[in-house]
Amino acid sequence: MSRTVYVNGEYLPEEEARVSVFDRGFLFADGVYEVTSVLDGKLVDFDGHAKRLERSLGELEMANPVTRDELLEIHRELVTRNAITEGMVYLQITRGAADRDFAFPVDATPTIVLFTQSMPLIEKPTAKTGIKIVSIPDLRWGRRDIKTVQLLYPSMGKMVAKKAGADDAWMVQDDFVTEGTSNNAWIVSGNRIVTRHLGTEILHGITRAAVLRMAREVQMTVEERPFSLAEAKAADEAFVTSASAFVMPVVEIDGQPVGQGTPGPLSRRLREIYIDEMRAAAI
Structure with a gap:
């Protein structure tokens, strides 16, 4: 069974997940990310990762498309849907899709993607x-x-x-x-x-x-x-x-x-x- 991933407000099978070829994360690496550990099906130091995410976005003058509480809910939903007991949740936010130009676009909608990875963390x-x-x-x-x-x-x-x-x-x-x-x-x-x-x-x-x-x-x-x-x-x-x-x-x-x-x-x-x-x- 494939993983469920989150892309711009939708939970999708990973095979159906799509991001625009004009996304600035793809063209310019114009994006930030976080990785949160999962132990016993729970998120480790989530608040620390959420705060650092806000700092990274702020340094790049990039908007956050979700609130802290919405982000927590998405993380938890992905952990549940993918039955992750131990592993990681990967989060990426980019400035979004726009015509290719080095200058930041003024009207792009941020892209947000999350997915999980199941892996041993304690017994490495x-x-x-x-x-x-x-x-x-x-x-x-x-x-x-x-x-x-x-x-x-x-x-x-x-x-x-x-x-x-x-x-x-x-x-x-x-x-x-x-x-x-x-x-x-x-x-x-x-x-x-x-x-x-x-x-x-x-x-x-x-x-x-x-x-x-x-x-x-x-x-x-x-x-x-x-x-x-x-x-x-x-x-x-x-x-x-x-x-x-x-x-x-x-x-x-x-x-x-x-x-x-x-x-x-x-x-x-x-x-x-x-x-x-x-x-x-x-x-």
């Missing part, structure tokens, strides 16, 4: 083994804080990693790690957890914000600052955070083991805390 094999990272130059545009659909360079980074026998890539600018291709980057040195501070250089991760809060609540020492690739390779532990990975240990960077080359105790503990709290708070 890599959560036990850790992932391997390679480093690549960060060649993206300067507004990485806006969650746009222009993801070609991160996709290229994933392929560089795959060809090198690794799982993902960390992007580096001026010798400092910015973030992963689809996640925020962290290291652990001694009793200090370090992740890059917020700015236009990185995405303001919803999972990142939750993990920072949880770490401080259990009296862990946290530093929000840039860290170099050399510092990461010399760290005791490393990990990434994202809506689909939660807290995922990193055990190797550019072929060099991180710490003991196995998932460290602090990253494992943070993953446990995150899953327990998010599961309890999901709506």
